[in-house]
Amino acid sequence: MSPAVSARDLTRRFGDFTAVDRVTFDVEAGRIFGFLGPNGAGKTTTIRMLIGLLVPTSGEGHVDGLDIRTESEAIKLRIGYMSQLFSLYGDLTVDENIRFFAGLYGVTGERLARRRVAVLALAGLAAEHDRLTADLPLGFKQRLALGCAVIHEPPLLFLDEPTSGVDPVSRRAFWDLIYGLADRGTPVFVSTHYMEEAEYCHRLALMNRGRVIALDTPAALRALMTEPLLEITTDHGPAVAQLLQGAPGVIEAAMFGRDVHVMVHDADAAARDLPALLAATGHAVRGVQPVRPSLEDVFVALVRREGGAVAG
Amino acid sequence: MRPTLSLGRLLAVSRKEVLHLRRDPRSLGLAFVLPAIMILAFGWVISFDIRHITMAVYDEDQSQASRALVDAFTASSYFVVTDHLDRYGDAAPLLDRGAVRLVLVIPPRFQARLSGGGPAPVQALVDGSDANTATIALAYARGIVTAYATRAVLGARRVTPPLRAETRVWYNEELKSSNMIVPGLIAVVMMIIAAMLTSLTIAKEWERGTMEQLASTPVHPVEVVLGKLLPYLGIGMIDVLVTGFIGDVVFAVPFRGSFLFFVGASFFFLIGALGIGLAISAATKSQMLAMQVAMVATYLPSFLLSGFMFDVAAMPKALQAIALFVPARYYITAVRGIFLKGVGPHVLWPYGLGMILFGVAGLALAARAFKKEIG
Numbered sequence: 001m002s003p004a005v006s007a008r009d010l011t012r013r014f015g016d017f018t019a020v021d022r023v024t025f026d027v028e029a030g031r032i033f034g035f036l037g038p039n040g041a042g043k044t045t046t047i048r049m050l051i052g053l054l055v056p057t058s059g060e061g062h063v064d065g066l067d068i069r070t071e072s073e074a075i076k077l078r079i080g081y082m083s084q085l086f087s088l089y090g091d092l093t094v095d096e097n098i099r100f101f102a103g104l105y106g107v108t109g110e111r112l113a114r115r116r117v118a119v120l121a122l123a124g125l126a127a128e129h130d131r132l133t134a135d136l137p138l139g140f141k142q143r144l145a146l147g148c149a150v151i152h153e154p155p156l157l158f159l160d161e162p163t164s165g166v167d168p169v170s171r172r173a174f175w176d177l178i179y180g181l182a183d184r185g186t187p188v189f190v191s192t193h194y195m196e197e198a199e200y201c202h203r204l205a206l207m208n209r210g211r212v213i214a215l216d217t218p219a220a221l222r223a224l225m226t227e228p229l230l231e232i233t234t235d236h237g238p239a240v241a242q243l244l245q246g247a248p249g250v251i252e253a254a255m256f257g258r259d260v261h262v263m264v265h266d267a268d269a270a271a272r273d274l275p276a277l278l279a280a281t282g283h284a285v286r287g288v289q290p291v292r293p294s295l296e297d298v299f300v301a302l303v304r305r306e307g308g309a310v311a312g
Numbered sequence: 313m314r315p316t317l318s319l320g321r322l323l324a325v326s327r328k329e330v331l332h333l334r335r336d337p338r339s340l341g342l343a344f345v346l347p348a349i350m351i352l353a354f355g356w357v358i359s360f361d362i363r364h365i366t367m368a369v370y371d372e373d374q375s376q377a378s379r380a381l382v383d384a385f386t387a388s389s390y391f392v393v394t395d396h397l398d399r400y401g402d403a404a405p406l407l408d409r410g411a412v413r414l415v416l417v418i419p420p421r422f423q424a425r426l427s428g429g430g431p432a433p434v435q436a437l438v439d440g441s442d443a444n445t446a447t448i449a450l451a452y453a454r455g456i457v458t459a460y461a462t463r464a465v466l467g468a469r470r471v472t473p474p475l476r477a478e479t480r481v482w483y484n485e486e487l488k489s490s491n492m493i494v495p496g497l498i499a500v501v502m503m504i505i506a507a508m509l510t511s512l513t514i515a516k517e518w519e520r521g522t523m524e525q526l527a528s529t530p531v532h533p534v535e536v537v538l539g540k541l542l543p544y545l546g547i548g549m550i551d552v553l554v555t556g557f558i559g560d561v562v563f564a565v566p567f568r569g570s571f572l573f574f575v576g577a578s579f580f581f582l583i584g585a586l587g588i589g590l591a592i593s594a595a596t597k598s599q600m601l602a603m604q605v606a607m608v609a610t611y612l613p614s615f616l617l618s619g620f621m622f623d624v625a626a627m628p629k630a631l632q633a634i635a636l637f638v639p640a641r642y643y644i645t646a647v648r649g650i651f652l653k654g655v656g657p658h659v660l661w662p663y664g665l666g667m668i669l670f671g672v673a674g675l676a677l678a679a680r681a682f683k684k685e686i687g
Contacts, residue, residue, distance in 0.1 A: 053527055053686040074531055081528035085521045091335040092328065102531040103324025120659075145525075 004187040005029055005050060009059035012045050019045040022059065027203070032182045032219050034201030035191035036295065040190035041207040043191035044084060046093060047160050050189070051081050064156055077105070080149035086141050088148060090134030094125050097148055098131055098205055105152035122177060139170030141222065146177060150186075157181060159190040168205035175200050195296040213302050218295060224294045225301050227251055228267035232260045232274070233287040246283055247277060254300050257303045261297055325539025329513065333543060340547075343509055347551040350501045351558050356492055362448045366407050367414040368395035375423035377464070381434070384460045385416065403437055410662050426464055433634045441613075458471055465487050483652040488657050491566070494559040495651040496497070496620040499644040503614040504607070509544045510589030511599075511606035514682065518597040524686050533682040537675060540686045541586050546581040549575070559651070568654025574647070577664055580671035581643045585610070587674025594681035614640035642666040 003026035012020040020042040025124070027033040035043045050063055052072025052281055061068040063075045088097045098119055102112050120126040121141040123143040125136070133141065142162055150157065159178070163171040174199065182188045182202075199220065205215045214221055234240050241260045244253035249270050252263040264270035267290050275285045293301075331379060333340050365383065371378050384393045397403060403415040411667045417435035425432035436453050440446045484491040514536075517523040522523050526536070558573065596602040615621065617631060618640040625631055635641055645664040649655045657664060 048686055051528055053524065054685070055685065073532075076528060076530040079528075081525070083521070083524040083528070085524075087523075087525040089332070089522060090327065092331055094332055095477045096328070099531065100328045102326055103320050103327070104526075104531050106320055108320065148525075169460065250377075 003061050003062075005033070005061070005189060007046070007059065007061040010046065010049060010056055012042075012049055012054060013047060013057045014080045015179040020049070023207075023210075023212050025205055025212060025215055027187060027212050031202040032188045032190060032200065035189075035207055035209030036193070036195065036201075036204055036299070037057050037191075041193075041209055042210040042211075044160050045210075046207075047056070047081075047158055047189070047191060049156055051079055053256055056269075075173075076155055077152075079156045080152070080154040080239075081158045081298075082142075082149045082162050083161065084147050084164060086138070086145065088133050088141065088145055091128050092130065093127045093132055094120070094123075094136070094144060097144065098129075098151060100122060101148040102151050107152050111117045115151050115153070119151055123147040124151070128184055128227045129293070136268045137170075139166050139173070140176060142166055142170070146174070150181065155186065157186050159188065161193065163194065164191065168188055171197070183309050195294065195299065198295050203221065204295070206295075206302060206304075208299075208303055213306055214298075221255055221295060221298050222293050224262075225298050227263045227265065227301075229260045229291050229293050229297055230264060230267060230274070230288055231256065231272055231291040232262060232278075232285060234260065234278070234283060235284050240278060240285075243281060243283070244274065247274070249273065252304055254297075256294070256296065260289070262299060263297070315386050317532055317534055320366070322539045322542075325536055326414075326542045329540050329543045334385045336501075343544075343547050344554070346550065347501050347505050347555050348558060348595070351494070351497055351503075352562065352687040354501070355490060355499050355559075355563050358489075358497075359495055360568045362445055363389055364392050365390055365393050365414060365445070365449050365452070367391050367416060368397055368410045369393055369418070370400055370403060370404065371418045372420045373418050373422035377426050378418045381417070381418065381422075381457070381460055383455075386456040386458050388452065388456055390449075390456075400584035405486065407437060407439050410439065410441075413445060414453060415537045416453075429467075464592050488538040490563045491652060492648070494563045494648040495567045496618070496644045498552070498555045498559060498619055499581075499640050499647050500614045500618065501555060502548065502582065503640045503643075504610045505551060506544070506548050506585035507589035507592070508603060509547065509607040510541065510594050511593045511602040513540050514546075514590060515592035515597055515599040515602040519599055527684040527686055533679045536682055537587070537590055540590060541583065541675070543677075544586050545579075547584055548586065549579065552578040552582070557645040565651055567651055569650030572655040573648045573656050573660065573664065577643065577646045577650075577660075577667045580664075580667035580672075581639065584639055584667070584670035584672075587671070587676075587678045590678035591674070591681040592685035594678060594683070610640075613638045617641065620644055639666075639670040641669075 007023050007025050008019060011022055021120055023046055035046065036059055037043055037071040041101050045054065049056045050061055051067060052075050055069065064078050066075050070076065084239065089100070092100065098116055100302045102108070102115065120129055123140065123146070125140060125144060127137070133144065136144065138246050146159070146162065161173050166174065178188055178190065192198060197291055201218065203216065204218055204221060205212045206221070207213070214224065227274055232240060235262055236256055237258055241253045241255050244250050244260065249266060250262055251265065254261055262270065263275070275288055278285050355382065369382050371382065381392065386393055395406060400417065406412045407415065415437040419433065422432050422434070434457065438446045438450055438451065465619045517526060556567070560567045590610070592605050592609065593602045598607060617624065619637040621638070624635045624641065627635065644661045644662050646667070649660050
């Protein structure tokens with residue numbers, strides 16, 4: 001079976017700036033494929049090229065077997081898309097937005113009645129179908145946008161940072177919806193800059209500065225990181241991270257929440273030496289323990305291995 | 313492969329546009345009220361009929377004949393004598409201040425010269441800073457003086473000149489300027505209003521970010537353009553009828569031609585003008601800019617190069633060439649023809665055809681300008 005989405009050396013330049021640089025990947029059906037990277041990594045540009053909103057500068061891509069250069073309008077019939085910013089009509093009611101997009105996708109009559117109920121249920125807005133969309137909380141606006149994107153039951157779904165700006169609880173609920181859609185066989189192509197959201201994806205492409213720097217399952221990506229990792233609990237996080245950057249035995253030190261994650265050559269030696277080193281410079285350390293690397297650690301390590309800096 | 317056009321998608325766009333309009337009653341109200349206000353305001357302000365021109369008299373003769381000449385001026389409704397001067401030098405300050413437009417100077421021995429068989433010259437000083445009014449005032453003054461001279465020479469005797477021109481003015485018998493202005497004004501106002509109405513619609517989608525969602529659907533540019541145009545075409549047609557009604561009733565401009573032809577020509581003219589507004593909106597992607605471009609692109613040409621105020625045939629060749637491409641020009645000719653001459657398709661068919669061409673061109677321009685690419 002051919003992949004649902006494939007890209008070969010997909011490239012897009014804006015003047016001198018290369019937003020997406022020779023990106024290559026395949027997405028299988030029925031899975032959640034994630035694009036993880038900071039703002040400006042090229043996630044949005046890649047998605048826009050795939051769904052025909054942007055013409056690639058070079059390279060090629062196929063969506064559901066259709067060429068993104070020559071068959072973009074046919075692709076648009078088969079995909080649902082949700083853009084980064086809220087892009088429904090605020091001065092229309094929930095129902096009117098649903099009916100508008102249903103009209104554009106040719107969903108009418110009995111099918112419209114059925115899909116309308118399904119979308120309202122999906123968005124959790126059955127009781128509020130007469131409310132103006134502008135008056136809804138952001139979390140519900142995003143759920144409605146997702147609902148409108150699947151009004152025509154597309155075989156493929158593209159979501160560009162669907163949860164950006166949404167509170168953590170709503171984000172969690174939103175991912176439950178994405179899971180539900182993927183479980184029913186719709187491949188979902190989703191971009192995010194939230195590292196913890198990336199864990200929900202079946203496969204993941206890590207993007208930085210227009211390039212895909214790694215592509216695998218979250219577990220396999222974590223396994224890429226062979227060096228041990230220590231978590232240092234301290235009240236002086238930023239100062240400690242800076243101090244340890246370049247300290248003996250340390251490969252990389254970076255903030256992780258309020259703690260500092262330190263990639264080292266030898267975990268036992270570092271756990272013994274580093275607290276002493278920090279104490280000597282007047283920084284109290286409340287704890288040092290080895291941890292399983294998160295995707296954020298992997299991301300930082302991979303960017304370092306490439307010899308580059310994190311964009312954004 | 314491009315999906316074919318779908319009426320369902322077109323109507324979905326139209327329905328949405330109607331909803332936007334209904335949620336924004338102020339703009340909707342403006343769309344109906346503004347043309348009426350413009351017709352009334354311009355109709356009253358722009359008038360070439362000049363009456364009650366203020367004038368002063370410096371009568372050095374103080375005779376029966378000189379007083380009779382002044383009476384001839386007062387008797388016509390064109391002039392009002394506001395000042396009688398004692399010195400010639402008083403004339404200049406009055407003209408400077410604009411207190412009077414014309415000063416009539418009657419030299420000494422006016423009556424004596426007249427009874428001696430002439431010539432008995434009189435002087436008229438005219439404020440030429442407003443050339444239009446000056447020309448008309450001068451023409452009135454000449455007419456009054458000539459009539460007076462004829463009576464003075466011939467006295468009570470009645471003569472029949474061997475040659476006499478019988479003039480008849482057709483189409484606008486009383487030479488009322490409102491008869492000429494109002495039909496043209498309908499065209500100018502509709503051009504401006506139509507382009508402004510649609511100039512916001514596509515730019516608004518860009519500014520609000522809804523364009524990205526719209527562009528990701530299979531909707532065709534022609535469906536978007538026609539779908540957005542339809543509701544405004546409805547508003548525009550109502551505006552045409554309202555302004556036409558105001559012209560007919562308030563300004564008493566006769567409507568002599570075919571109503572159906574008027575509606576038909578207006579229909580296609582509006583499509584063209586609305587299409588231009590959409591094209592500007594799609595190209596600028598900014599509501600503010602679109603509004604300004606639409607204003608400049610429609611206002612100036614339809615005011616100046618359409619034959620509304622100035623005869624195109626009297627313009628320099630370069631401007632005449634530009635005027636060939638001003639759609640309002642053809643619509644004005646058609647509307648004036650329908651209102652005043654009462655002519656129909658048998659005479660105006662080239663203009664009707666021109667309107668259809670303009671309509672199609674406006675739509676094509678808008679569909680081309682509408683891009684589904686998000687940068």
